[in-house]
Every structure is written in structure tokens, then in C-alpha cells.
Amino acid sequence: MGKFRTREIENIIGYEFRNKELLFTALTHTSYANEHRKESYERLEFLGDSVIDLLVCTILYENYENLSEGTMAQIKSAVTSEDILYEIAKKLNIGKFLILGKGEKRSGGSEKKSILADVIESLIAAVYLDSKKNLYTIENLFSDIFKEYIEIFLSGKRIFDYKTKLQEITQEKFKQLPVYETTVMGNKFFTILKINGKIFSKAKGTSKKESEKLAAKTAYEKLKEDEKNGK
Amino acid sequence: MGKFRTREIENIIGYEFRNKELLFTALTHTSYANEHRKESYERLEFLGDSVIDLLVCTILYENYENLSEGTMAQIKSAVTSEDILYEIAKKLNIGKFLILGKGEKRSGGSEKKSILADVIESLIAAVYLDSKKNLYTIENLFSDIFKEYIEIFLSGKRIFDYKTKLQEITQEKFKQLPVYETTVMGNKFFTILKINGKIFSKAKGTSKKESEKLAAKTAYEKLKEDEKNGK
8 A cells, every 4th residue: 555545544534543554454354465464454353343332332421321221232232333334434435445355356345345344443443553542532533423323323213223123022012032043054144033933034144143133124124014004 | 338448449449539439330239229319330331341342352452463353252252251250250359349229238139140240340431431541541450350361261261152152063063053042021031942943952041141141051061962972
């Protein structure tokens, strides 16, 4: 990555790295790392996940005194989800800075949801380490963007977590929790969601989490539809 | 809480609070809070959970360069589990400082696993806030105790996560994930664990998580026993 591009992404984040290597690692996908014997962003991504969690929890704790810990937990999980991190990555236009291997580049890796979400985590971890774990730096740079999403979820404009939401409804309505039966075939996951022993929805995905989330979403929407129709 | 007891717990933690109120809140159980219109430790506990996560992730990132992010995630989840936080609370002898309501005191609240684990989280959050979010303070005070547990899990002396472990085995052996059927009755949760449609274990607990974890543990041990017997 040339000097010019380094500047460009530093400007986007609003932070100048002492250790530019950290920035490169944060942008380096496994596919490139494998081809060039470099370190990929995966370990940074792992760390960044918990930096973002703490950032969001701190915002919630300090700014929303009236929220119970249950509601805070739901909002945290929504705001730090892959969907939202992906949206943030798109807003910041991070895709073009990704360092991808040849195959991944060809198959459109710089547009992939999971990669873009990961890189938001690895970039925030890189700033955390480079600033010597200074949380005020993290807050200054990233609070506003997460606050915006917290407000969206609090306003009810978006639903946070279909699995939790569905569980609440089934617990109240049927005194039962939904049962997820997930099987693996190759690298695909298939979920059958049952409530009271009855199949309510089916879904598939590239991870257990994704597949079950989709099944929960469908079941939730079905139950809402039933409610509307007075069932 | 008198001056004397405040000193005592500050000595145990190794930290002198500027804001003693924060320390009291960190020790105040809902039962007391409700009786005396005080704030309970619940919101602090929520925050503390993510402070501990970041602490443990940072230790793993900085000290174990050879661990993949997958292994780091498993160890993190083990080290920050209720079981371990409870053990830490017992070691530090935190129970006697809890501020409980009358009923909770009578029913032995100061010995309860979930309460003691929660208070480790709320205390660490209190230090985090009181030290103006200084992670070095958190590291100085609490790194060693978590490092010790990381080493125990890495050495294989303890198993980290029965649900994950079980999933790995069933995925390999049956190409199936275990299915958890959990029902609620009052405030008890009952889990039936099925693999390949066959009931493998049953368990109950005071939370969905606990009940499913116990069912996973039993099923795991059963599978291991079967293996030994050459089934």
C-alpha cells in the first residue's frame, strides 16, 4: 500500500498511525496473507470485536440511564451485529483499501459483507493498539457512528434481534422456546424451526448463526401475521 | 457500608476509589436496591462484562501470538464464564461485602454463584469508570488472575465449553448438530438434548444457558464413555 493510499484511509478514519504495519495488517485478508506469508487481520478482528463491545456498552451506560441491562444487552447485540458493521464499512468506503489475494479479488471480496464487517473490527483494534489502548481516542473517532445506530434501534425503526424477539413471543404465547434443528451439509447449514413440536419455518445459510437467524425472522413474521389475522 | 469495610474491600482489590458511591453500587444487589430505593449493580455488571472481555482478549492477543482467533474465542468464552468469575469471587472473598436485601440475605445470597459472578463484573466496571476508563489500571489489577485461568484452559486441565465441544464431536461423528429443546416452567428451564432425533440427555437449570450447558456436559460425557467402550 503506497503512501498516498495510507494517507487516504487515515483521513477517512481520522487517525494517523504511528505503526503503519498495524494498519496494513488490519486490511490484509487471509487470501493475501496466505499468498504472501503475511499476517492477516483475523487476530486483530478478534480483538476489535471486544473493543467495539466495550465502546457500545460504555455509550449505553453513560448516556441512557433509564435503560435496563436487558434492553442494553439487546441493543448492544444489534448495534455490533455483522449487518451494522457492514453498513458502517460501506459508509466509510473501506472496500477499496482491502488487501486481497488474487482469487478473492476476482470473486468480489471487497464487496463481501462478512469481510467488510470484519475489517471494521480489525481497524478499530489497530487504532486501539496504536493509541496505546486509549479508549478516549476510540470514543472520539467512533462514538458518533455507533450512537446513530443506537438511536435507530431505540426508536423502533429497526428490529434488533429476531432470535430474542421470537423467544419472548413464544415464551409468552406458548410457554415454550423455539427449537432450532440445524444440520450441516458440506459448508451449508439447514435449520428447521419448531414451536410446540410444529415446524414453523425453514432456512439455510453459510453459518449456523445465519441460518438460525433467518429461520427466526421468518417465524417471527409469520407469528406477527397470524396476530394481525386474529389467530 | 462503614469506612472500615470500604478500606477492607479496597485493599482486596488493590484500588482506592475516588467515588465511593460507585463501589457501593457495585456491591448492591437488586433485593437491597428495591427495599431502599438505591441503584443496584445490574447496569454496572452489564458494563463490566465487556470490560472483562476486552481485558482477556487483549491478554490473549498480546501474549499468545500463535493462537488462532478460533482458539482465542474458545478460551475467552471459558475464562469469562460464570463458573470462573465465581471462583475468582470466592478467592477474593467478596461474598461478605455484598449488600443484600433481607430475604436474599436469609436465603444465602452471599454464597450464590450467579450473584458472586455478577459482582466481579460490577466491581471491575466500577474500577474502570472510577479510573476514567484507564485500561492499564484494569490490567495491573486483574491481568494476573485471568492469565492464570488462561493457562489452565490452555494446558487442557479443564474443558472450556461443553456446547462447542459437543457440537464439534456430533458434527464429525453424525454430520448433525445437537438439538436443544428447552421449555420454561415458572422460573425453571428444562432441556432435552437430541442428536439424530434420539434423546441424549436431559437437564434443568435456572436459565436457558445453564440448563443447555448441563445437558451438553452430560451428553458429552456419555459420548466419551461410548467411545471408550468402543461404540
